[in-house]
Amino acid sequence: MSIFVEQIREALRGRHPILYLQTPEEDRVIEALRALLPECFKGGSLATWDCVQGLAPRTAADDTRSPVGALEAIISSPQQGFYVMKDLSAFMDDPRVVRALRDAYRAFVKTGQTCVVIVSPDLVLPSTLEKELCLVQVDMPAPDELIQKALQVQKQYPRAKLAPELQPELSMALRGLTLQEAEHVMHRAFGREGASAKELLAEVFAEKKVLAKKSGFLEYIAVPFDIARVGGLENVKEWADKRRSLFTQDAVKSGLPVPRGVLMMGVSGCGKSMMAKAIASLWKVPLFRLDMNLVFSGLYGSPEAAFHRALKTIEAVAPAVLWIDEMEAALSRPKDEGSNQSRMFSAFLTWMQEKPPLVFVAATANRIEALPAEVIRKGRFDQVFFCDLPTEEERRSIIAIHLGLNGVDPRSIEIDRILVHTQGWTGAEIEQLIISARIDAVQEKRQVTTDDLKRHAGLIVPLSKTMSEQIKAIRDWAFDRATRASRAKPNY
Numbered sequence: 001m002s003i004f005v006e007q008i009r010e011a012l013r014g015r016h017p018i019l020y021l022q023t024p025e026e027d028r029v030i031e032a033l034r035a036l037l038p039e040c041f042k043g044g045s046l047a048t049w050d051c052v053q054g055l056a057p058r059t060a061a062d063d064t065r066s067p068v069g070a071l072e073a074i075i076s077s078p079q080q081g082f083y084v085m086k087d088l089s090a091f092m093d094d095p096r097v098v099r100a101l102r103d104a105y106r107a108f109v110k111t112g113q114t115c116v117v118i119v120s121p122d123l124v125l126p127s128t129l130e131k132e133l134c135l136v137q138v139d140m141p142a143p144d145e146l147i148q149k150a151l152q153v154q155k156q157y158p159r160a161k162l163a164p165e166l167q168p169e170l171s172m173a174l175r176g177l178t179l180q181e182a183e184h185v186m187h188r189a190f191g192r193e194g195a196s197a198k199e200l201l202a203e204v205f206a207e208k209k210v211l212a213k214k215s216g217f218l219e220y221i222a223v224p225f226d227i228a229r230v231g232g233l234e235n236v237k238e239w240a241d242k243r244r245s246l247f248t249q250d251a252v253k254s255g256l257p258v259p260r261g262v263l264m265m266g267v268s269g270c271g272k273s274m275m276a277k278a279i280a281s282l283w284k285v286p287l288f289r290l291d292m293n294l295v296f297s298g299l300y301g302s303p304e305a306a307f308h309r310a311l312k313t314i315e316a317v318a319p320a321v322l323w324i325d326e327m328e329a330a331l332s333r334p335k336d337e338g339s340n341q342s343r344m345f346s347a348f349l350t351w352m353q354e355k356p357p358l359v360f361v362a363a364t365a366n367r368i369e370a371l372p373a374e375v376i377r378k379g380r381f382d383q384v385f386f387c388d389l390p391t392e393e394e395r396r397s398i399i400a401i402h403l404g405l406n407g408v409d410p411r412s413i414e415i416d417r418i419l420v421h422t423q424g425w426t427g428a429e430i431e432q433l434i435i436s437a438r439i440d441a442v443q444e445k446r447q448v449t450t451d452d453l454k455r456h457a458g459l460i461v462p463l464s465k466t467m468s469e470q471i472k473a474i475r476d477w478a479f480d481r482a483t484r485a486s487r488a489k490p491n492y
């Protein structure tokens with residue numbers, strides 16, 4: 001049974017006459033409330049309201065399509081049971097609606113016989129009603145509800161097979177979908193003649209990707225990323241490789257410790273974002289980048305509501321890696337919006353602790369001083385890695401990688417000479433160096449030479465020169481708080 005049904009029971013026991021259920025699943029709520037009727041309002045009934053039909057079943061009142069008219073009709077001749085208000089949240093900025101709800105509260109809190117249930121995908125809670133409304137968070141359908149739905153759909157396809165041994169895997173894959181979404185995807189999957197178990201699951205995952213896109217703030221990063229394109233950072237690579245078999249449904253089932261998240265902080269251009277992509281590729285799970293600018297844009301309601309929705313969506317697409325780039329900037333905003341700052345961060349930290357197992361967070365941060373101390377506390381992220389300027393050996397492999405990516409045979413270049421000229425450089429700067437040398441060579445229709453690279457190296461001023469103070473500060477901070485991403489001792 002879903003947790004929200006128990007919460008409704010509790011709320012009714014506490015005599016709350018107005019409940020607010022945040023969910024797009026109106027039908028699921030109505031079904032659950034109907035099941036509660038005999039226990040909570042013996043002999044009672046359930047009526048619904050929306051702004052097109054008004055109250056249903058119809059009442060003696062003439063026209064109940066206006067929200068105030070409907071609430072007045074309910075207050076003047078209340079029936080025992082539930083009134084499910086479907087569109088009311090859209091009218092919450094009308095003072096008359098707020099007043100009518102307060103009147104309803106006062107009338108029904110005394111009798112305890114009538115309960116108004118506001119159902120909405122968005123959370124629109126006027127502060128003037130905070131005391132009257134009892135908020136119930138609706139959890140996503142439980143695995144048994146989802147399997148029940150899949151079996152229901154299967155009955156309509158006599159030739160479709162849903163082997164009992166596939167059910168646990170399917171329920172895990174369906175997790176996070178609403179019952180309606182699960183119904184659609186199962187129709188599509190069963191509708192394909194002779195679909196194998198693997199194809200059935202692939203259909204579910206495809207649906208989840210579309211869902212993430214629809215939500216607006218999650219970008220599906222499709223390009224598979226080869227970890228061999230990362231030079232150095234051996235500690236992170238080894239860490240991710242060891243956990244490859246732990247980020248699976250089998251591991252969850254066997255109660256093994258499933259990785260929760262990793263935070264990569266450090267010098268700009270040293271491969272933090274690249275590592276997030278590499279981990280998802282290594283574990284063969286989809287990677288979604290959370291676009292916090294969109295969350296804060298106001299296009300999707302209040303930032304808190306949008307952020308909540310984004311986190312729910314990522315749960316829906318699990319197993320997945322959630323990539324939050326530049327977390328300190330993403331979760332905090334300039335001072336004038338400061339009131340949201342700590343709320344967003346604390347909402348995120350709470351979610352980190354409660355999130356379902358197969359959502360892995362790969363976060364990156366540049367300005368670590370802007371991160372609240374709790375972020376670093378053990379238990380939130382499994383590991384905090386510090387990506388420093390690459391060591392000499394790391395630079396050697398980064399140079400070879402980028403030469404290769406630019407069609408230059410590393411054996412044709414005297415890498416030792418380039419190393420002398422790139423001391424203290426970041427991976428991004430080395431990449432830039434090779435690209436600009438290549439552009440010259442292409443124009444002159446010849447191969448890149450060691451001298452080209454040397455010449456271009458003289459033109460680039462590395463960050464470690466222009467920002468030496470900041471880099472020193474990052475290193476000092478990281479010294480006893482983070483694990484080095486490189487295995488080698490620092491020797492730049």
Ligand SMILES: Nc1ncnc2c1ncn2[C@@H]1O[C@H](COP(=O)(O)OP(=O)(O)OP(=O)(O)O)[C@@H](O)[C@H]1O
Pocket residue numbers: 229230231232233267268269270271272273274275364366387390398401426427428429431
């Ligand atoms: N260790 C590395 N191996 C290979 N390429 C690297 C490495 N580090 C950086 N690069 C190159 O530099 C580019 C920038 O790296 P990336 O975006 O991962 O840096 P970042 O640490 O996230 O920087 P920022 O803090 O500015 O976001 C990469 O696309 C990659 O081509």
Ligand SMILES: [Mg+2]
Pocket residue numbers: 272273274325364
């Ligand atoms: Mg980055």
